[in-house]
Amino acid sequence: MGFIDTRTAHRTAKDKLLKTNLFESPQMFCDVYGLEPGQAQKPHAHADATKFYFVIEGRGTFRIGAEVRELGPGELAWAAPGEEHGVENRSSGRLLLLVAMGPNPNAR
Numbered sequence: 001m002g003f004i005d006t007r008t009a010h011r012t013a014k015d016k017l018l019k020t021n022l023f024e025s026p027q028m029f030c031d032v033y034g035l036e037p038g039q040a041q042k043p044h045a046h047a048d049a050t051k052f053y054f055v056i057e058g059r060g061t062f063r064i065g066a067e068v069r070e071l072g073p074g075e076l077a078w079a080a081p082g083e084e085h086g087v088e089n090r091s092s093g094r095l096l097l098l099v100a101m102g103p104n105p106n107a108r
Contacts, residue, residue, distance in 0.1 A: 010096055012036050028102030035060070035089040043086035045079070051101040052078035053087055058095035061088045
C-alpha cells in the first residue's frame with residue numbers, strides 16, 4: 001500500500017502524449033496521461049483488460065467502440081476487454097487524465 005500526491009504528476013511534453021506511472025501491480029496499473037493540444041492516443045484495444053480514463057483537467061474527445069464523446073473534468077470513459085478506445089485533445093488547453101487498467105498487461 002502507498003500514498004501519492006497526484007498534483008505532482010502533472011507532466012506533459014510538446015512532442016507527444018506523456019504517461020506518468022503512479023503505481024502498478026499484477027492486478028492493475030494507474031497513470032496520469034498529459035496531452036497538449038493536438039496530441040492523441042491512437043485507438044487500440046486490450047483483449048483481456050478493462051481500462052478507464054478520468055478527466056482531471058481540460059477537455060478531451062474519447063472514442064469507446066464506435067461512440068465518440070467530448071468529456072471534461074470529473075467525467076469518465078471506460079472500455080471493456082477487446083473494445084477499441086482512444087483519446088484526442090482537440091482543445092486549446094492541456095488535458096490531464098487519470099488512467100487505470102486491470103489486469104495489468106505489463107505484469108504478464
